[in-house]
Amino acid sequence: MSLFDKVPACDSAPVEGRRGFLKGLVAAGALAIAPGVTLYKFAEAAGVSSAVRWGMLIDINKCEDGCSACVTACAEENGWRGHGNPRTDAQWIRKVTLTDKQTGFKKSLPVMCQHCAEPPCVYVCPTGASFKRADGIVLVDKHICIGCRYCMMACPYKARSFVHEDVDGQKPHAPRGKGTVESCTLCVHRVDEGRQPACVEACAKDGGHAFMFGDLNDPSSDISKQLAQYGATAIRGDLGVDPGVRYRGL
Amino acid sequence: MKRFAAIVIVLLTVAAGSAGAADWGVPFPSVPKAAAENCVRDTQFMRANHMELLLHQRDDTVHQGVRPKQTALTECLTCHAVKGGDGKPLTVKDPKHFCRACHDYAAVTIDCFSCHNSAPEAVNK
Numbered sequence: 001m002s003l004f005d006k007v008p009a010c011d012s013a014p015v016e017g018r019r020g021f022l023k024g025l026v027a028a029g030a031l032a033i034a035p036g037v038t039l040y041k042f043a044e045a046a047g048v049s050s051a052v053r054w055g056m057l058i059d060i061n062k063c064e065d066g067c068s069a070c071v072t073a074c075a076e077e078n079g080w081r082g083h084g085n086p087r088t089d090a091q092w093i094r095k096v097t098l099t100d101k102q103t104g105f106k107k108s109l110p111v112m113c114q115h116c117a118e119p120p121c122v123y124v125c126p127t128g129a130s131f132k133r134a135d136g137i138v139l140v141d142k143h144i145c146i147g148c149r150y151c152m153m154a155c156p157y158k159a160r161s162f163v164h165e166d167v168d169g170q171k172p173h174a175p176r177g178k179g180t181v182e183s184c185t186l187c188v189h190r191v192d193e194g195r196q197p198a199c200v201e202a203c204a205k206d207g208g209h210a211f212m213f214g215d216l217n218d219p220s221s222d223i224s225k226q227l228a229q230y231g232a233t234a235i236r237g238d239l240g241v242d243p244g245v246r247y248r249g250l
Numbered sequence: 251m252k253r254f255a256a257i258v259i260v261l262l263t264v265a266a267g268s269a270g271a272a273d274w275g276v277p278f279p280s281v282p283k284a285a286a287e288n289c290v291r292d293t294q295f296m297r298a299n300h301m302e303l304l305l306h307q308r309d310d311t312v313h314q315g316v317r318p319k320q321t322a323l324t325e326c327l328t329c330h331a332v333k334g335g336d337g338k339p340l341t342v343k344d345p346k347h348f349c350r351a352c353h354d355y356a357a358v359t360i361d362c363f364s365c366h367n368s369a370p371e372a373v374n375k
Contacts, residue, residue: 169367173324
């Protein structure tokens with residue numbers, strides 16, 4: 001029985017004997033290809049395509065020292081909050097202060113999931129829960145996350161958090177629960193609606209207008225033009241993970 | 251197993267409808283009415299297959315970014331919301347919550363609401 005119009009039925013009939021087994025193998029191959037083709041077509045129709053790569057440019061010269069508008073906005077938008085335990089509390093975005101040891105010059109900047117093109121968290125995940133969407137957004141599928149936390153260890157940016165406590169009153173668009181790993185989703189629910197991430201909006205409203213969000217693959221987008229004209233730095237660019245979040249003034 | 255449990259519920263409910271629960275001498279779940287009728291599929295189909303639809307939808311949404319309003323979990327929860335004494339929608343902590351009404355009866359544990367909010371809008375406790 002097929003429940004869905006767009007998904008082909010994948011009921012595998014029982015096969016008997018060697019000949020049947022071999023036939024079954026051939027059939028299995030065809031099935032494996034058929035859903036793949038369907039998914040590919042479906043992805044095109046849905047609009048989440050690899051033609052787009054979402055990214056952010058953060059000008060840290062505009063990022064004010066005591067300001068944490070982006071962090072507050074993220075927590076409010078996605079419903080994460082502390083339990084008074086800084087070692088284990090979830091933190092999707094945080095302000096990091098860098099100090100130049102020679103001159104004592106201090107600079108504060110926001111760090112969150114860098115949405116790498118070559119994400120180490122995805123490569124180490126044993127269940128496929130940590131994945132990269134076609135448009136470059138790196139996410140955790142909490143339905144299949146087993147909470148092993150390999151991705152947290154693999155991430156060079158310490159961007160991921162593990163939820164230690166029972167969670168109540170989640171935002172409907174940002175489900176989160178005990179025993180799973182989570183991180184910045186680049187406000188995927190907003191991006192799918194054509195809006196900007198909460199941190200970007202908050203910085204433009206209450207902060208120094210340091211964030212720019214856009215399509216890195218589109219040469220005519222504001223972010224691509226800025227990157228082409230002035231360049232920007234990737235944190236730990238030496239790792240070759242090709243982050244989608246770039247910093248200017250680092 | 252889920253499918254089997256659902257079929258059992260459907261059969262029991264159908265039986266309850268035709269013969270009347272009292273005749274059987276066994277308790278039946280009292281399923282709260284939804285605000286709309288047959289908005290995704292007909293009732294019998296939904297009773298037997300809602301879990302398949304949810305499973306399908308969740309993968310499409312998380313991985314493909316497909317967010318059709320009609321079959322979104324938030325829409326299910328909005329339409330099937332049961333109001334409490336204070337007029338606010340009940341959460342899954344209350345046995346009268348739509349999902350619990352049947353799932354308690356069938357002794358099928360659902361873990362959707364360990365991550366998802368069980369009320370239509372964020373109800374902070």
